[in-house]
Amino acid sequence: MKLAAFIAKAKCSPALKSINWNDVEWKLDASDPIVEKQRSHKSYGSSLAFTTRDTSGRGQMRVRASERTAIASPYADFAKADVRLHAEANNVSISVLRRDLTAHQFLERELRRTGETNSIDQLTIRHFEFAEESIAKEQAPSTAYRISQQLVRISKVIDERRLTARPIGYETRLKRPLDGDELTEEGQAEGMKKMISQEALDKLAEIFANPGSDYERLIISIVGLFVVGGFRAGEVLTIPVDCWQHQLQQGDSLDPKTGVILGNHGILYAAEKAQDYRIKWLPKDAVEMARRCVDDLTRLCQLARETAAWMEASPGRLKPFADLEPTDWISGHEACERLGFAKQTHVNWKIFRENRATVGRAGRAAWYRVGDIEQWFNSNSVIDPVMTMPSGRTQRLSETLVVVFRNQFHGNRPALSFIPELMTHSVLSGEISPAPSQEGDRIGILSRHGLRVTTKQFRHWLNTLADRGGLNGIELAKWMGRLEISQNAAYKHGTLAIRTEAAQSVIRAGDAEGTIPRIYRSLPPADREAFLKASITAAHAMSFGMCVHNFAQSPCPNCNQCLRKCPEYIRIKGDMEQRQALLEMKALEERNLQRAQAALCDSDGKGGYYGADRWVTWSKETLAGIDEALAVDDDDAISSGSQTRVFEETRQIGD
Numbered sequence: 001m002k003l004a005a006f007i008a009k010a011k012c013s014p015a016l017k018s019i020n021w022n023d024v025e026w027k028l029d030a031s032d033p034i035v036e037k038q039r040s041h042k043s044y045g046s047s048l049a050f051t052t053r054d055t056s057g058r059g060q061m062r063v064r065a066s067e068r069t070a071i072a073s074p075y076a077d078f079a080k081a082d083v084r085l086h087a088e089a090n091n092v093s094i095s096v097l098r099r100d101l102t103a104h105q106f107l108e109r110e111l112r113r114t115g116e117t118n119s120i121d122q123l124t125i126r127h128f129e130f131a132e133e134s135i136a137k138e139q140a141p142s143t144a145y146r147i148s149q150q151l152v153r154i155s156k157v158i159d160e161r162r163l164t165a166r167p168i169g170y171e172t173r174l175k176r177p178l179d180g181d182e183l184t185e186e187g188q189a190e191g192m193k194k195m196i197s198q199e200a201l202d203k204l205a206e207i208f209a210n211p212g213s214d215y216e217r218l219i220i221s222i223v224g225l226f227v228v229g230g231f232r233a234g235e236v237l238t239i240p241v242d243c244w245q246h247q248l249q250q251g252d253s254l255d256p257k258t259g260v261i262l263g264n265h266g267i268l269y270a271a272e273k274a275q276d277y278r279i280k281w282l283p284k285d286a287v288e289m290a291r292r293c294v295d296d297l298t299r300l301c302q303l304a305r306e307t308a309a310w311m312e313a314s315p316g317r318l319k320p321f322a323d324l325e326p327t328d329w330i331s332g333h334e335a336c337e338r339l340g341f342a343k344q345t346h347v348n349w350k351i352f353r354e355n356r357a358t359v360g361r362a363g364r365a366a367w368y369r370v371g372d373i374e375q376w377f378n379s380n381s382v383i384d385p386v387m388t389m390p391s392g393r394t395q396r397l398s399e400t401l402v403v404v405f406r407n408q409f410h411g412n413r414p415a416l417s418f419i420p421e422l423m424t425h426s427v428l429s430g431e432i433s434p435a436p437s438q439e440g441d442r443i444g445i446l447s448r449h450g451l452r453v454t455t456k457q458f459r460h461w462l463n464t465l466a467d468r469g470g471l472n473g474i475e476l477a478k479w480m481g482r483l484e485i486s487q488n489a490a491y492k493h494g495t496l497a498i499r500t501e502a503a504q505s506v507i508r509a510g511d512a513e514g515t516i517p518r519i520y521r522s523l524p525p526a527d528r529e530a531f532l533k534a535s536i537t538a539a540h541a542m543s544f545g546m547c548v549h550n551f552a553q554s555p556c557p558n559c560n561q562c563l564r565k566c567p568e569y570i571r572i573k574g575d576m577e578q579r580q581a582l583l584e585m586k587a588l589e590e591r592n593l594q595r596a597q598a599a600l601c602d603s604d605g606k607g608g609y610y611g612a613d614r615w616v617t618w619s620k621e622t623l624a625g626i627d628e629a630l631a632v633d634d635d636d637a638i639s640s641g642s643q644t645r646v647f648e649e650t651r652q653i654g655d
Contacts, residue, residue, distance in 0.1 A: 003078065003120055003163050010081030015088035021080065024070040025049045028094070048083065048097060050076050053105035071108055075118045079104040082157055103150035106131040120163050128155060128170040141177045148172035194460040200451045207445055208289075218300045219431045219445050222402060222423075224293035225267070226458035228286040233425045233455040235269050238386055239401045241305065243268045244294055245279050267294070274609070275390055294401070301403045308420040309398035311378075318374045318418050326371030335373055340417050377419065386422055397422060429455060508532070544581040544629065545646075546570040563625035565647045571632045574640040579633060586626045593619035 011021055018029035028046040049056060051068035071079060083100050086092065110130040111118060128151055135144045135151075155170035157163075204223060211217040225236050247264035266281040267290060282290055310319050317326075320338040324330070330338075385394040397403055397420060404423050406416040409431055432455070433447035446453060510521070520528055547568055562569040563585075571578060596615035629646045638644055 002161055003074065006085075006161055006163065007077045007081045010084045013084050013088045015084050024051060024068075026080075046094060048094075048101055050079055050101070051105075053102075053109045056105060071105070072118050074120065075104075075108050075111065078120050078163075079108070082154060086153075099147055099150050100154075103131070103135075103147050103154060106134050106147070107151065107154065110134065120158070121165060123158065123164050123168065124166070125168050125170050128168060129173075132172060132174065136174060141174075145172070145174050145176050148174045194457055195464065196453050196457045196461045197451070200446060200453050203446060203449050203451055204453075214300055216445055217296055219428075221293040221296040221300070222428060223432060223458075224289055226455060227462070228282060228290040228293070229267060229269075229280050230459050230462035231269065231280070232272050232459065233428065234272055236455075237402055237423055237425065237428065238395070239267065239269050240277075240395055240399055241298060241401045242399075243401060244291070245281075247281075265290070270387055270389070270395070273611070277389070277393070278609075297401050301401065304403040304405050304420040305398050305400070307405075307418065308396070308403055311420070312396055312398055316374060316378060318378055320418050321370050321374060324370045326369070326374065328370045329367045330370055330373070331367050335368065339377075341414060377416070425455070544578050544585060545572070563622055563629060565625060567645060567647055569629075569646050571629055571644050571646050573632050573635070573638045573642050573644055579630065582626055582629050586623065586630075589619055589622050589626065593623065 016026065016028060019026040026048045028048070049068065050071050052071055055068035070076065079101070082104070083097055086100055087097060090096075107123070107127060108118070110127045111122060113130070114127065131151060132148055135147050138144075139147060149172065152170060152172055155168040159167045159169065204220070204227075207216060208220045208224060211220055222236060225231060225239070229236075231239075245266040245268055247266070264281055265287045266279040268277055268279050270276070271278040307319055310322075311317065314322075318339075320340075321330075385396050386400055387395045400422065402423050403420050404427075406419040406421050407413040408415045408417075409427055431444050433444040433452040520532055523531055545562065547562060547566075547570070593616065596612055596619050599609040599612035599615065601612075625647075632638060632644050632646060
């Protein structure tokens, strides 16, 4: 049977080592490559629970897997086989496998709802379409789209393996949500939603200038690092405590205003994409703010960091019982006092006795072994390294800047001031401005003022500012820690309107030359503005040529990449202004190529920046395009003054 062969192959797969096939919950080994890809700031654990959607949906994730309903076989075996073979074939992250599992949960539910047996050969395209409808109703648009892509993948697996009587042939009907980097009005509007409002920035600045408590100071200091460095959330939350870097320069002296030593200052951090430590050098205006953030976090997290260091040196022990031996006996009342609990009700001694403890009696009072209490509270503590880099370098919790105590920010539970841990992204987001679904339980430092931001918005905002300020593509990708220069575009917002206005402003100021500026200056003042807005509605006019794309009809698929083989890029043969602009661009791109080549790894594969090889390719391709555009002037087959499509075999379009 084909399904049996599919499952048998998966059972022999080397992927997801250490799992027990028959377990409802697969607990992945910490050394598994898929687990190593997961950043420590993620709030979910390294496990996959093959349970039904009805008992695993929103609001159920904190229910133990053992208390949920397991997916019945044979579908459970099919889902396990698919997930494991996907992990083997693609070496994906655990978040992708979780989406696989979610897609299977929706699909299995639809199979049961239609009254079919729980068998794969009963699946039809209608089950996939019903599952898609449920996903669209229960998930946010972007999440629903990603899960539906896993449904497409599962459909292809079934069809390729011929596991059903008829091919499924499912394709998602869900449209990919706008990313915000499209050049349509809708796309640009969506992009602007990813930017922080000025009102939110002003309020954050007000809180930063005068935090009302150490709690506010801790949260706003983390926010400050987002502002000055454009870090990803996981990068901020795993910054090492000894992160401050200073590069001396000749004649360094103190800044008379701030008292900070002049020179280059930066923050050492674990770059998420590069999977190695990098230094993010800071703009001079950001140094004072960044230094305060690091100093405040160093001080405010010191106690939790010291506790982590003690526990790392004393595995399995809790600091409140440092003067006792694990074999000593202690009353529940004394244990609560040592642990800092005001009431014994904060410890469920009944469950404790049933599951863990050796209980003694002294009259009516119960006594407990210290080692049992330590095991009870310490069983889920993360004392293993926060990160292990491919190079082998590790970072422990005690070496991390942001360390907090368990439940420190929980509104309904007492803080466990004896168990330090890394702050998770979900906790941080909730303390700034929680998601709408959490607003009843949590009040963030910003949401209490009726405002909301996400940690990702800081990165979009800073990227857009850097782009508007003229930072070139290679430097921007390098500073933001990106693999591809093209990824910069997803974080630039308002680009069309801003650049169009900028082009118009340059012409108004008399700082531009060319046909449109000359006509503009020749017109009566009353007619100039109407001509300007009609001529430059999408920044078509370029110093090195023209763009003939009809923006009114559709967005340009090659925006800002005219010299990378765009068929709608036009040059006029013999136009010396265009030629001079191209020569200047060539000189600039040659310098960019030198920077990119300098960022490559050495012959031993050491040093360098992640993605530098792709920066080199980008610059070389751009330079090749510039050379083709310059070659128009030397082509005898083209008449002088002709408008010419540079990147077509038949290039001349008119005299």
